[in-house]
């Protein structure tokens with residue numbers, strides 16, 4: 001099974017084109033003024049037009065109100081909304097009812113209690129994005145380049161559909177895929193040369209690492225299959 005890869009925080013045509021050429025399944029555009037990856041809705045709409053239909057277009061928002069969502073959705077026409085703030089289950093339901101778009105609810109994880117917060121959103125959010133808790137002092141709820149303890153995911157019910165996020169880069173993504181068994185991942189700062197600056201070489205390296213890990217995992221599965 002091919003790993004779904006979301007490249008988030010895209011701001012340039014070069015980065016958008018490269019992400020899709022490399023096989024990204026999802027492209028993320030950040031609407032959060034404090035972020036170095038913040039993009040104006042019209043600019044995001046122009047970039048998304050280059051790749052619409054080739055990869056899912058995800059609008060990433062943080063505690064956005066309906067006025068903000070109206071503007072973003074009308075400029076971008078995203079396939080998916082990623083709610084990366086403290087949106088309650090009731091707010092997620094409301095957003096889905098008003099806009100009729102699938103919602104990825106991001107949750108920040110540091111310990112087992114954080115992971116249990118998923119339960120309140122089951123049957124409401126279409127998918128989850130599990131990110132690390134921001135370090136103390138960070139103004140960003142995501143995009144901090146930090147990972148959480150992936151062993152916590154062992155406690156997660158098999159039926160929970162999520163993307164793994166937080167500090168993934170070419171050096172650790174193979175281990176993340178092998179350890180968690182997840183086939184849906186998300187990265188932002190791990191493919192940048194500076195905050196908000198996507199680096200095509202790092203993007204290439206990230207996808208190479210994913211492809212290498214898939215080949216190894218596939219081989220192990222084939223051997224296991226022969227031995228059963």
Ligand SMILES: O=C(O)c1ccccc1N[C@@H]1O[C@H](COP(=O)(O)O)[C@@H](O)[C@H]1O
Nearest residue numbers: 008035142143144145166167187188189
């Ligand atoms: O990237 C940001 O600046 C950002 C701002 C506000 C909300 C979410 C944001 N990013 C999300 O966080 C993940 C993880 O980032 P990283 O790989 O650890 O840098 C990113 O992919 C976005 O979905």
